[in-house]
Amino acid sequence: MLEVLQLQFFQHALIAGIFVSIACGIIGPLVVINRMTFISGGIAHAAYGGIGLAFFLGISPILGAIGFTLVIAFVLAAISIKRKERTDTFIGVIWAVGMAFGVILIDLSPGYNMDLMSFLFGSILVIPTSDLYIMLVLDILILLFIGFNYRELLAMSYDDEFATTMGVPVNVLYFILIALIALTVIVTIRLVGLILVIALLTIPPYISEYYSRSLIKMMGLSIVFNLIFIVAGLYFAYALDITSGATIIATASVGFFLNFFWNWARQRI
């Protein structure tokens, strides 16, 4: 079992897994308590448009996805502040349009047809060192953002109107949060693919919420659960030679149902 750790691609996947656990473990709880799951799903799928654009232009897919997705994310943030009652429709539109745009651009791109599946469901074979640096920078950004704004974010998530009367810049924080969600989604795509990203943002926070009396504890527990699911999932994916993204999510869903039945049983006994 341990010789797998000597393989460079697996080392990269493992380091990426740790970075992703931290990013998703902190951002996921904010997504869950602010009810932003759908908007995160929209951003994840729209990111495919960025990947397509990057291939068409011949630039790094992760950088292309970052630029494109940030623009989409800010548009969605502006809509959800200005036209709250229409937000879900716009998310649905951008969700589909982003993907279609990406597929068409990849069709039109010269040269070989890149592996669509690896972006949809993740692949641990394709994580270059440069991506690890991007993940590290993102983790640092997220930790700084939370470190400086924890109380404001908590107040905004709980009651944005009261937070506004306290002078909390609610809209600015919301835009930054959306941008960080977009970045988290993009780096997580490498590991589990864009279709399954949403699971890492929601399952560990959901399990953690039950055991947490504070947001910071919910974040800490979410990081731990993410680490467990990702490391176990990566190992199973390697050992059984199956798709890493799906295996990680399968591991997380086993955790989800175990937790669910455990709580259910505890309430009956």
Add this chain to the structure above:
Amino acid sequence: MSYAFEMRDVCFSYNSVPVLEGISFELPEKEYLAIIGPNGGGKTTLAKLMLGLMEPDKGEVKVFGKPPLEFKTRIGYVPQYIDMGKGFPISVYDVVMMGRLGRMNRLKGPSEEDKAVVDGKLELLGLQDCRKSKMGELSGGQRQRVLIARALAVEPDILILDEPTSGADSPMQVKLLDVLGELNDTMTIVLVTHDFSVISKNVTSVACVNRTMHLHKSPEITKDMLDVAYGKGMDGQCPVELIAHGIPHRVFPEHENKESDA
């Protein structure tokens, strides 16, 4: 003299449907204003305009002579009952601590003074035993008291409460109204409610809001106010049945059986 609140010809519409029209009034400091009116009549909108959470389409809103959001520490707001779901990971103590955000140095976190104020407000509202409880574990009445404690932790000059009695049972309502009466010695109070029975003896003026506003500088409910608030009833009869037990201090004036302002 400076007023706690001033509004000049304020209009507000939502999706081009007018919600409030031509609202003008001044509220001196240390008043206890009850804002009454039917549901959907614009009471909550008026409160949010006073807080600066909404911008009027037309007109001017001033708090102590300045735009409302200039102050982070002069207005304490108790919103209508909010339900964030059982799971929301926050304790009673942390909710009340939110009231200190306007004063707190955010890098240093809560000071000893912040902590002392929060402890004091928890005690004032009888919440000291559940300070560590998760908000979702509390009853509706307890949660409402936490939100009041949070507004008081601001140490405000004005307290705005939107339907604060909706989650509370009757003895709790009476106690809450007593607390508000005492607080009125040191601060201006604005109480938004659709429930006439919560207008206590301490109220100094009453505003009736139903798209327009009528301000009455006496703690009385007149037939005019009922007409404005609830529309004219048939044959000049009061359309609302008013029965309030246990509050012997207030007397409703007799209804006149003719159209008074036809």
